[in-house]
Amino acid sequence: MSIHRNLALVSLVIASSVAVAQDARERSFIRKGMPEGEVIFRIGKPDHEAFIANAKGQPEEKTWTYFPHARDPQTLTIVTLRAGVVAEVERKVSR
Template sequence: MDFKKFTALALLSLASASALSTKPDAGERKFIRKGMGEGEVVLKIGKPDHEAFHRAVRGQPEEKSWTYFPHARDPQTLTIIRFHAGRVAEIERKIAR
């Protein structure tokens, strides 16, 4: 195996390992904080189960909410995250039985 192939294989292995270590975790929902960006939230806890737009007017900050249903790693808890201009503005966690 030549050096270029070895380097490419090593980089691919490293990228795969880091991708596995950053897998979204529902157990992290309780650590979401105001001011986080949408991308950071998705990386931490994954895509939402439901998304609702409250205001999407051209030239004005977008307002929306993401809802995460109860999960084995976050049982009985409904998590609603409200965004204003792409940043977490409010986090609501409700017990869902």
């Protein structure tokens, strides 16, 4: 019985984290200084990733783009990461 309860609990945690990650409102809580792992946990993997700087021995710089969400159909979110930390968050109205 304990194994079934643990499996159910793990399934519930995974399902709830996916639901939270896909919630468009979470995108507005992304802030400078946040680690990229927390960004992925809160809003999921980006729809598009582009590298700005990726030179050996230098901090990696990239942008993550999140296309408009069904609950926020006009807002494009662009997150700039430097060395694995959010450096800038830009939210644009797209039509």
